Amino acid sequence: MTSVSSSSEFQHQHHFKSAEHQYASSKQGIWIFLCTEILMFGGLFVGYLIYHSLYPTVFKNGSETLDWKMGAVNTVVLLISSFTMAAAINYVQRGLHKIAAIMLALTIACAGAFMVIKYFEYSHKFHVGTVPGKFSLVDPSCAAGGKRLECESKISALLKNPAELEKNHVSAEEVSRLKAVISQPRWEMFYGFYFVMTGLHGVHVVAGAFLIFWVFVKTLRRKVGPEYYTPVEGVGLFWHVVDLVWIYLFPLLYLVG
Numbered sequence: 229m230t231s232v233s234s235s236s237e238f239q240h241q242h243h244f245k246s247a248e249h250q251y252a253s254s255k256q257g258i259w260i261f262l263c264t265e266i267l268m269f270g271g272l273f274v275g276y277l278i279y280h281s282l283y284p285t286v287f288k289n290g291s292e293t294l295d296w297k298m299g300a301v302n303t304v305v306l307l308i309s310s311f312t313m314a315a316a317i318n319y320v321q322r323g324l325h326k327i328a329a330i331m332l333a334l335t336i337a338c339a340g341a342f343m344v345i346k347y348f349e350y351s352h353k354f355h356v357g358t359v360p361g362k363f364s365l366v367d368p369s370c371a372a373g374g375k376r377l378e379c380e381s382k383i384s385a386l387l388k389n390p391a392e393l394e395k396n397h398v399s400a401e402e403v404s405r406l407k408a409v410i411s412q413p414r415w416e417m418f419y420g421f422y423f424v425m426t427g428l429h430g431v432h433v434v435a436g437a438f439l440i441f442w443v444f445v446k447t448l449r450r451k452v453g454p455e456y457y458t459p460v461e462g463v464g465l466f467w468h469v470v471d472l473v474w475i476y477l478f479p480l481l482y483l484v485g
Contacts, residue, residue, distance in 0.1 A: 439463045
């Protein structure tokens with residue numbers, strides 16, 4: 229089924245020759261945009277692999293401090309969201325607006341669940357100090373003047389304080405992993421890549437959720453349907469790329485190290 233039909237219910241924009249021309253142009257535009265997204269994340273993946281080859285122990289130790297269970301749950305959440313998004317497109321194409329809206333709402337809920345899990349994951353890292361740059365130091369101003377090596381990290385300060393370890397729910401196994409992390413110079417490098425890559429992906433998840441809400445409203449108002457479903461399909465393509473990026477991020481950061 230095409231995105232448009234000869235029905236008089238849908239009128240193409242004046243700067244297109246026909247409804248078919250508008251659909252083809254819109255589809256081409258979203259694919260060009262998605263290619264730029266892939267190029268952006270591709271550059272980060274290449275950078276990660278280069279520095280991983282230069283500092284394999286740093287990346288291995290850093291990866292072992294990540295909670296792969298949280299990453300796995302988020303992977304399942306996004307896979308479910310891909311299914312609900314695809315189902316929503318199908319139902320819109322068939323004119324089943326009510327169930328399509330339900331599928332879109334479930335997709336938004338999955339996006340919210342993903343970000344909530346990511347919040348808990350991030351907050352723990354800030355508490356224990358497994359973060360990049362000056363944020364990993366007890367006194368961020370200490371790094372000024374090129375005296376970074378003389379500064380005490382939050383991790384080393386935490387390891388000296390049993391009460392703080394208990395407060396932040398740091399297990400004995402995690403303690404040994406944290407010791408391994410700070411035993412290597414430039415250990416913050418892994419977390420720099422981790423926060424940039426997952427943070428940028430998180431921004432895309434939030435943006436995708438807003439776009440899905442936009443087409444959700446359109447669906448409720450029956451502004452899309454069998455005659456015109458380009459917005460839903462375009463947002464769906466974007467969401468699938470967001471999910472696909474995470475499919476690569478999860479094993480790269482959490483499992484391979």
